[in-house]
Amino acid sequence: MNLTPEQKSAVASWVAAGDNLSTVQKKLSEQFQISLTYRDVRFLVDDLDLTLKDSAPKVDASDVSKAPAPPPEASAGEKKSLLDKAKEKLGFGGTDDAEPAPEEDFVDEEPLPPAGGDNVSVTVDKVTLIPGAVASGTVTFSDGVTGKWIVDQYGRPGFTEVSQPGYRPSAADTQAFVRELSRALQQQGY
Numbered sequence: 001m002n003l004t005p006e007q008k009s010a011v012a013s014w015v016a017a018g019d020n021l022s023t024v025q026k027k028l029s030e031q032f033q034i035s036l037t038y039r040d041v042r043f044l045v046d047d048l049d050l051t052l053k054d055s056a057p058k059v060d061a062s063d064v065s066k067a068p069a070p071p072p073e074a075s076a077g078e079k080k081s082l083l084d085k086a087k088e089k090l091g092f093g094g095t096d097d098a099e100p101a102p103e104e105d106f107v108d109e110e111p112l113p114p115a116g117g118d119n120v121s122v123t124v125d126k127v128t129l130i131p132g133a134v135a136s137g138t139v140t141f142s143d144g145v146t147g148k149w150i151v152d153q154y155g156r157p158g159f160t161e162v163s164q165p166g167y168r169p170s171a172a173d174t175q176a177f178v179r180e181l182s183r184a185l186q187q188q189g190y
Helices: 005-016 021-032 038-047 082-090 171-187
Strands: 121-124 133-140 146-152 157-162
Touching: 005 021, 005 038, 021 038, 121 171, 133 171, 146 171
Parallel strands: none
Antiparallel strands: 121 133, 133 146, 146 157
């Protein structure tokens, strides 16, 4: 396609202003009623010897000293323990106005008690038929309340059913459930 000198200078000014190919394509259509494909606009910019401005600077991959620094590690006070994260996702922990447990009660480095402790049992289904779930199974808490749990493709646990509506397990049962769920899934190869 042949453009007039006026149209060529307009394209040059748009590219110089930082417009990308899509924007140039749209402006050509709106202002000059010229319909070009994206590829044709790319060729036009090349034919006019124009250089598009990059929105992100290019990094020389051969020189690792120029690589961006990794984000700083969070301090111990900013990190949440695995148990706290699981409790939040599962909605456990009593009433909303309850005072949170001290951080030292949930230290990850403490040895885990033997499996089967706290009278909480977790089973894993042999086949998971729930859409979006990678694992599912059942849990029986120490007070006899049962539930069906799932873990989605992002590793987030949740419940699909609980035998007692509005049920909130005790803190000890919550800890035991998370611990037993982790063990059961590890035994299954997750």
